[in-house]
Amino acid sequence: MTGMRMRPAERLRQLPVYVLLLLYAIVIAYPLLWMVVSSFKSSSEIFADPWGLPSTWLVQNYAQAWERGISDYFINSVVVTVLATVATVAIATLCAYGMVRIGGRLANAILIVAMGGLVVAPQVSLIPLYRLLDAMGLLDTYWAMILPYVAFRLPMAILLIRSVFLGIPHELVDAATIDGCRSLGVLRHVYLPLSASVLTTATVLTGYFAWNEFLFAIVYIDADVLRTIPAGLMSFRDSLSTEWGVLLAGLTIAALPIVVVFIMLQRYFVAGVAAGSVKG
Amino acid sequence: MKSTTRAFGNALYVLPAIALIGLFVYYPLGANIVFSFFTFRAGNGAMEPAGFENLARLFEDPVIRTALWNNVLYAVASIVCQVFGSLIVAAWLTHLLGRRMGAFLRSVYFLPAVISMTVIALLFTFVFNARGGLLNELLSSIGLGHLQAAWLADPDTAMGAVISVSQWQSIGYVCMLYVVALQQIPQDYYEAASLDGAGRIRQFFTITVPQAKEMIFVAMILTISGAFTVFNEPYILTKGGPGNASQVLATYMYNQGFFQNQMGYASAIASLIFLITLLLSIVQMLSFRSGKD
Numbered sequence A: 001m002t003g004m005r006m007r008p009a010e011r012l013r014q015l016p017v018y019v020l021l022l023l024y025a026i027v028i029a030y031p032l033l034w035m036v037v038s039s040f041k042s043s044s045e046i047f048a049d050p051w052g053l054p055s056t057w058l059v060q061n062y063a064q065a066w067e068r069g070i071s072d073y074f075i076n077s078v079v080v081t082v083l084a085t086v087a088t089v090a091i092a093t094l095c096a097y098g099m100v101r102i103g104g105r106l107a108n109a110i111l112i113v114a115m116g117g118l119v120v121a122p123q124v125s126l127i128p129l130y131r132l133l134d135a136m137g138l139l140d141t142y143w144a145m146i147l148p149y150v151a152f153r154l155p156m157a158i159l160l161i162r163s164v165f166l167g168i169p170h171e172l173v174d175a176a177t178i179d180g181c182r183s184l185g186v187l188r189h190v191y192l193p194l195s196a197s198v199l200t201t202a203t204v205l206t207g208y209f210a211w212n213e214f215l216f217a218i219v220y221i222d223a224d225v226l227r228t229i230p231a232g233l234m235s236f237r238d239s240l241s242t243e244w245g246v247l248l249a250g251l252t253i254a255a256l257p258i259v260v261v262f263i264m265l266q267r268y269f270v271a272g273v274a275a276g277s278v279k280g
Numbered sequence B: 001m002k003s004t005t006r007a008f009g010n011a012l013y014v015l016p017a018i019a020l021i022g023l024f025v026y027y028p029l030g031a032n033i034v035f036s037f038f039t040f041r042a043g044n045g046a047m048e049p050a051g052f053e054n055l056a057r058l059f060e061d062p063v064i065r066t067a068l069w070n071n072v073l074y075a076v077a078s079i080v081c082q083v084f085g086s087l088i089v090a091a092w093l094t095h096l097l098g099r100r101m102g103a104f105l106r107s108v109y110f111l112p113a114v115i116s117m118t119v120i121a122l123l124f125t126f127v128f129n130a131r132g133g134l135l136n137e138l139l140s141s142i143g144l145g146h147l148q149a150a151w152l153a154d155p156d157t158a159m160g161a162v163i164s165v166s167q168w169q170s171i172g173y174v175c176m177l178y179v180v181a182l183q184q185i186p187q188d189y190y191e192a193a194s195l196d197g198a199g200r201i202r203q204f205f206t207i208t209v210p211q212a213k214e215m216i217f218v219a220m221i222l223t224i225s226g227a228f229t230v231f232n233e234p235y236i237l238t239k240g241g242p243g244n245a246s247q248v249l250a251t252y253m254y255n256q257g258f259f260q261n262q263m264g265y266a267s268a269i270a271s272l273i274f275l276i277t278l279l280l281s282i283v284q285m286l287s288f289r290s291g292k293d
Helices: A008-013 A015-038 A043-048 A058-104 A105-118 A121-136 A143-166 A171-180 A183-212 A216-221 A229-240 A244-264 A267-274 B001-034 B053-060 B060-095 B099-116 B116-129 B133-141 B159-182 B187-195 B200-211 B212-231 B232-236 B248-258 B263-292
Strands: none
Touching: A008 A015, A015 B060, A015 B099, A015 B116, A015 B159, A058 A105, A058 A229, A058 A244, A105 A143, A105 B001, A105 B248, A105 B263, A121 A143, A121 A216, A121 B001, A121 B248, A121 B263, A143 A183, A143 A216, A143 B001, A143 B060, A143 B099, A143 B200, A171 A183, A183 A244, A183 A267, A216 A229, A229 A244, A229 B116, A244 A267, A244 B099, A244 B116, A244 B232, A267 B099, A267 B159, B001 B263, B053 B060, B053 B263, B060 B099, B060 B159, B060 B200, B060 B212, B060 B248, B099 B159, B116 B133, B116 B159, B116 B232, B159 B200, B159 B212, B159 B232, B187 B200, B200 B212, B212 B248, B212 B263, B232 B248, B248 B263
16 A cells, blocks of 8 residues: 555544654754754854854855865775775675686685675774784774775675676676687676676775774774874864864765765665665 | 686685685684783783683673673664664555655665764764753753753763664664565555455554564664674763763773773673674574575
8 A cells, every 4th residue: 555545534544654754854854954054153153042044154164174184084085985995896896706607615615704704893803903904014004994994895795796796697608708708808798797786886885884984993093194084073073172163064074975975876775775784 | 727727717816805804804803712811902012811811800890791781772772763663664654655755754764874973973962962952952942941961971861862873873774674675565465454454553563574574683683783883872972981881892892902901801892792793693594594494
């Protein structure tokens, strides 16, 4: 029974449910809206009149937030997210392709290794990883974030991509091989064109994870100039003390890219959720 | 000869992934268990064997009890809100609303799940502030001023406030999971049931719940293991305070390792977290197997 086919009396009976759903939407949307609106206010106005619109829209809050740290964090986030995502999807694609070619028990063993990786929570590895990165001289570099992000997101990416690769008909591979394609050529000309959708899903999911990751980013990075947005916002907050409008502008800048990406690529997020995998 | 080169070529495809997962996921996991039996500090200090000292301390430390209890509260709240609450919301979205409105609200509810917890937690400090915080302002404007509190600074309310932020962020996420599952249920089932005179509530329990059984289970495991590994929300909102009132296992581990510099003990706490998530995964795998038979 979809809403479309309901009689008016039935609709009326469901009114409390509609009200509840709407109220819940307000509970979710209002704080976010409040963040954006208040980011144009001065601290004293946020305090004196928390509900109203800004008397003057202080666009300079954004300029200030950008100059006082957010720009660095933003660039770091972009670099780390792009490198981690490209590496994850590329390495996972190669691995999934290798698994399909190997087949049999060995491929199953690799699958179990990957699935086991899904079970491990990053929290559990925090201290040994710290020592490992320290020994490798990678603490306080981009690599201290990129390498763990790639390693922890590979299992899910491999599982997603492999499941699509498995469905690609053998005849296509044979035909391409007869046409003289070598194994990398088969990957490029047969597998990749047929996997655009799952590759986008894997890219969106990995990018989302890397953009928002917090734990590794605060523990393995000490230098403020290397911090990504989620970690940098903490020191940004501390350095501002009471300039709330500027802080809220910083929060809005931090949230905006991922919200825009979500709105544009929503169906890939949904596909990722369906695979049970958005959250780290 | 040719098949060896082929096998070698195939191995090259999987090798980078296996090496990275092995070095950065599996090795630290094993090392952490070993570390639990040593005493050591950050930096290049020597590791001294400690026997079962760290593990024994887990049982004596009252903060561990507080933290575990808070993780349990987290799990209970998450099951009520995310596993059951989200299912009801998802059923309403799928069955009562038209396609467009349903999809729109679904996206609104999902929105917080894409935003970084740092942004959300810092935003909610404005909601929970004792003076001028949105929640207290709201309470006083609707005549419930006596309910005002210093939500994050009061040991009685800190944990509840932290948990509520998590629910606010995650209900829409699990809801999306459910909507995807509920859309797979054939419409005929509902039509047949309503011809038999079954009302909506009855249909929910006789069709929706059994048909979504698998997804409910997935959501259950996902939220419980999330509840026992949670770090970001309590760390950003309260740092586990006031006192240790909102300490959870992961924040306490971080605190012991990187502030108290007791890396061995912190590793033991991490091992405890691992044990809990491992048990959950085993339950998940066993029930998946039995579900397939």
